[in-house]
Amino acid sequence: MTEVAESRRERISRRQVDKFAERRAQLATAALQTLAQLGYARTSLREIAQNSEFSHGVLHYYFSDKEELLTECVRQYEAACVTRYDEIVAAAESATELRRQFSTAMADTLRADAPMHRLWYDLRNQSLFSESFRADVLEIDQRRQEMIWRVVNRYAELGGMTLTASAGVAYAVFDGLFQRALLHQLAGRENAGSELAANVASVLGTLVA
Amino acid sequence: MTEVAESRRERISRRQVDKFAERRAQLATAALQTLAQLGYARTSLREIAQNSEFSHGVLHYYFSDKEELLTECVRQYEAACVTRYDEIVAAAESATELRRQFSTAMADTLRADAPMHRLWYDLRNQSLFSESFRADVLEIDQRRQEMIWRVVNRYAELGGMTLTASAGVAYAVFDGLFQRALLHQLAGRENAGSELAANVASVLGTLVA
DNA sequence: AGAAACTCTTGACGATCGTCAAGGCTTCGT
DNA sequence: ACGAAGCCTTGACGATCGTCAAGAGTTTCT
Numbered sequence: 001m002t003e004v005a006e007s008r009r010e011r012i013s014r015r016q017v018d019k020f021a022e023r024r025a026q027l028a029t030a031a032l033q034t035l036a037q038l039g040y041a042r043t044s045l046r047e048i049a050q051n052s053e054f055s056h057g058v059l060h061y062y063f064s065d066k067e068e069l070l071t072e073c074v075r076q077y078e079a080a081c082v083t084r085y086d087e088i089v090a091a092a093e094s095a096t097e098l099r100r101q102f103s104t105a106m107a108d109t110l111r112a113d114a115p116m117h118r119l120w121y122d123l124r125n126q127s128l129f130s131e132s133f134r135a136d137v138l139e140i141d142q143r144r145q146e147m148i149w150r151v152v153n154r155y156a157e158l159g160g161m162t163l164t165a166s167a168g169v170a171y172a173v174f175d176g177l178f179q180r181a182l183l184h185q186l187a188g189r190e191n192a193g194s195e196l197a198a199n200v201a202s203v204l205g206t207l208v209a
Numbered sequence: 210m211t212e213v214a215e216s217r218r219e220r221i222s223r224r225q226v227d228k229f230a231e232r233r234a235q236l237a238t239a240a241l242q243t244l245a246q247l248g249y250a251r252t253s254l255r256e257i258a259q260n261s262e263f264s265h266g267v268l269h270y271y272f273s274d275k276e277e278l279l280t281e282c283v284r285q286y287e288a289a290c291v292t293r294y295d296e297i298v299a300a301a302e303s304a305t306e307l308r309r310q311f312s313t314a315m316a317d318t319l320r321a322d323a324p325m326h327r328l329w330y331d332l333r334n335q336s337l338f339s340e341s342f343r344a345d346v347l348e349i350d351q352r353r354q355e356m357i358w359r360v361v362n363r364y365a366e367l368g369g370m371t372l373t374a375s376a377g378v379a380y381a382v383f384d385g386l387f388q389r390a391l392l393h394q395l396a397g398r399e400n401a402g403s404e405l406a407a408n409v410a411s412v413l414g415t416l417v418a
Numbered sequence: 419a420g421a422a423a424c425t426c427t428t429g430a431c432g433a434t435c436g437t438c439a440a441g442g443c444t445t446c447g448t
Numbered sequence: 449a450c451g452a453a454g455c456c457t458t459g460a461c462g463a464t465c466g467t468c469a470a471g472a473g474t475t476t477c478t
Contacts, residue, residue: 039339041335054456056457061454118337125331126250128392129251137392138392141392168408169386169408169411183333183347195377203382265427265466266426
């Protein structure tokens, strides 16, 4: 076999790998929608397949088992959630503007992406019982923390203030506020979003001096 | 039937009711242990019965279905968790003492009761997907919030300071800190407890002025 | 003591789960 | 054009789930 033939075969192989990865991502997307709707405990492979355009058998063609599919879901979720506030950080020109933008963005996310966020909390909680996702969960949590830290840092910078809390504390605090608001939102309280915005703006002020 | 006979029958009936409730509580305790060990998604009725001294069929004698058993578990959990810091509040004689006691008590709870706490977060998360526990979960969350509020209030009182946050914000903030520490603790980080104590003490200071 | 009520076990049921093998159908390389 | 490889469906398997009925064992009442 010549080098030309080999490189062509590699190209083909790579194309197949890409198609393979593409379909994996497509199925993981369908799985994420099902998970966000039903939760980890009630999501079956057949239900996932029914929310896609394929039959349930195909899942075992692209994933060795259910755990591998769910791991792929977790990793796919990561990519879409850890840069949510970066544009706000880049665009804000004053501390008060950043505070307003950040708090309203969190409230908007609460209203728009509640199902996906309850899934995240569900998967993170699963990692408290099983080691399978734990590494991925910890990495996502770390990147979410860094995302929050960029906001808080920029806020202090714009206002000429110094930080009074660590990155871990800042993340945990906002995460707690969001999670509480999510429970109230899904319980039907219509002011959960606006309350969250007010609380986030208030707490952000206590993290700097 | 005479009044005497009736009152006796009532006494008997009440005794039976008590025995019935007693066994229900006993089975709910066994269920709580299993849930804390396996998590909501992986806990079956047969597994619960195996962690008790009875067979799996008895569960349907004391509970109409699985949901009623789990609801009983949630309510039983409540009674044991919403007065955890009240003695500390009653005993503390200065703000700094209360702060130290409260933060170390949270760290101790983290180390001693991690499995039960991950179960609480699991059940609370289930209520984001299903309405079945939601009312009970909201009530427990409310009572936990009041418990935290008593601590924060007493802290401000002892230090002659004014509060800068609402009860909801205070609860959400400490809950976020605890949840993050729980993840790190179960992931094997040995300093999760001491970090939590330091963070709680630090954040408590930012809630007053 | 015997009847009645309560308590618990056993074993089975239909449903649903994850998994996998067999086989069409499509796409591709030569 | 034809064989090969990749892709997907179908249908079945063993296991496990919640549920329930039948009945044995125990306690209680008269």
